Amino acid sequence: MSGRALGLGAAVVVVLALASAGTTANVARAANDPGVPQLQPPRLQPLPPPAQVNGALAELGRHLYFEPRLSGDGSRSCASCHEPARGWGDGLPLARGYNGTEYFRNAPGLLSVRLKRRLTWDGRLDGGDLPTAVRDMVTEAHFMNADARLVQERVRQVPQLMALWRRAFGDTADPYGPQIFHAIGEYLKTLDATPTAVDAHLRGEAVQLAPAVREGLALFNGKAGCVRCHHGPLGSDGRAHRLGLADAPALVQEPLRTITLLRHHATLGVPGYMDERGDVGLYAVTKQTGDRARFMTPSLRALMHTGPYMHNGAFATLEQVVDFHLSGGGAGSELQPVALDARERAALVALLRALSGAPAPVHEPVPGDYAPVSRGQR
Numbered sequence: 001m002s003g004r005a006l007g008l009g010a011a012v013v014v015v016l017a018l019a020s021a022g023t024t025a026n027v028a029r030a031a032n033d034p035g036v037p038q039l040q041p042p043r044l045q046p047l048p049p050p051a052q053v054n055g056a057l058a059e060l061g062r063h064l065y066f067e068p069r070l071s072g073d074g075s076r077s078c079a080s081c082h083e084p085a086r087g088w089g090d091g092l093p094l095a096r097g098y099n100g101t102e103y104f105r106n107a108p109g110l111l112s113v114r115l116k117r118r119l120t121w122d123g124r125l126d127g128g129d130l131p132t133a134v135r136d137m138v139t140e141a142h143f144m145n146a147d148a149r150l151v152q153e154r155v156r157q158v159p160q161l162m163a164l165w166r167r168a169f170g171d172t173a174d175p176y177g178p179q180i181f182h183a184i185g186e187y188l189k190t191l192d193a194t195p196t197a198v199d200a201h202l203r204g205e206a207v208q209l210a211p212a213v214r215e216g217l218a219l220f221n222g223k224a225g226c227v228r229c230h231h232g233p234l235g236s237d238g239r240a241h242r243l244g245l246a247d248a249p250a251l252v253q254e255p256l257r258t259i260t261l262l263r264h265h266a267t268l269g270v271p272g273y274m275d276e277r278g279d280v281g282l283y284a285v286t287k288q289t290g291d292r293a294r295f296m297t298p299s300l301r302a303l304m305h306t307g308p309y310m311h312n313g314a315f316a317t318l319e320q321v322v323d324f325h326l327s328g329g330g331a332g333s334e335l336q337p338v339a340l341d342a343r344e345r346a347a348l349v350a351l352l353r354a355l356s357g358a359p360a361p362v363h364e365p366v367p368g369d370y371a372p373v374s375r376g377q378r
């Protein structure tokens, strides 16, 4: 590489590091902040009532969520990787990327995502700011590779979208990138996990839980120790932990995944980023050695639909996930081994299944509502 190219690369990294410095500092504070109040003792909580949303804005957001015009070449929408029929994940161990790229982590499901404190597996995004997460998804080269100005003009050219736009923003309003992200963020707030019989039980209502589910809940809160990290309405403490999972072999075996991983490390300003060829997790955000290979505790809602599981997509079944946890995890894990017999393990799995409600009906805008532009492959 020539000196000039090197200089340019360094300049880009500095600019990116500066641009994200504010966010990074916040994450460093928030991701494992002992000052964040935790329930004592921690416990699973029922899902809260639906959020108050701006109906016209969420309706516009629903159309934009399923709109492939929001990707650079019109090949994919949010729903390509967050599919309603797959618990709003993609059903793959590791997410695919934009054409010509591949991603290095599992795509999370989006049900009740509004309740998350931090977003993504390394917690780099603020859960209280969904529009910024949407912007990242639309503009990142490995997700949808689009540009806000390009996308706003595409919206302007579709009369049906313009009608929805003006209903949301007023009769003379023109499409504007940040408001596109805002509208999709509003729609995300409507994607609630379905409350279950376990929720009714947690609210103190007299419901009949299957004996296995009841036993599973007792183990979850007691001997198995799950509730230490999996609590609150999502079954997540909103913090990052190290369970010692090995990297997915595809990270080094599939060059396109390696490239995206290295770019991620470069973007976040990880020291020696070209040599960090494994997923460093929260460390990429905080640069604290102790945060290496720490990943955010995921939600336990809708697990029946969101496999494969874990940040690296390592496990296809809930039985495997439970066995991994009970074995004490991998190298450097924060987990302690717990001895449970086969019936008790099955009870834990029964509880995890019982936390998945029946999927709510999804009203996808009908393709062909307006002329499609899609030419790329999906």
Ligand code: HEC
Binding pocket: 065, 070, 076, 077, 078, 079, 080, 081, 082, 095, 096, 097, 098, 103, 105, 106, 107, 108, 109, 110, 113, 116, 118, 119, 120, 121, 122, 133, 134, 137, 138, 142, 143, 144, 184, 188
């Ligand atoms: C090419 C696949 C792909 C596309 C397209 C995509 N996403 Fe994602 N999304 C992901 C992956 C992978 C992650 C996890 C990233 C990580 O942890 O590093 C993610 C994370 C998220 C998160 C954080 C979830 C959580 O639980 O932390 C939200 C919210 C989200 N995406 C919304 C969207 C929206 C809205 C769109 C459309 C504008 C979209 N995504 C398009 C793959 C995709």
Ligand code: HEC
Binding pocket: 220, 224, 225, 226, 227, 228, 229, 230, 240, 241, 242, 243, 245, 295, 296, 297, 298, 299, 300, 303, 306, 308, 309, 310, 311, 312, 318, 321, 322, 325, 326, 334, 335, 348, 352
């Ligand atoms: C020390 C904190 C901690 C404890 C205790 C813990 N977990 Fe986890 N759990 C996590 C983290 C962190 C992940 C994600 C790890 C990763 O991907 O690297 C996870 C992942 C999971 C997943 C996968 C969800 C998904 O969408 O990928 C399930 C299911 C799960 N845990 C259930 C349990 C059960 C059941 C117990 C009790 C036996 C338990 N956990 C105990 C922190 C914990």
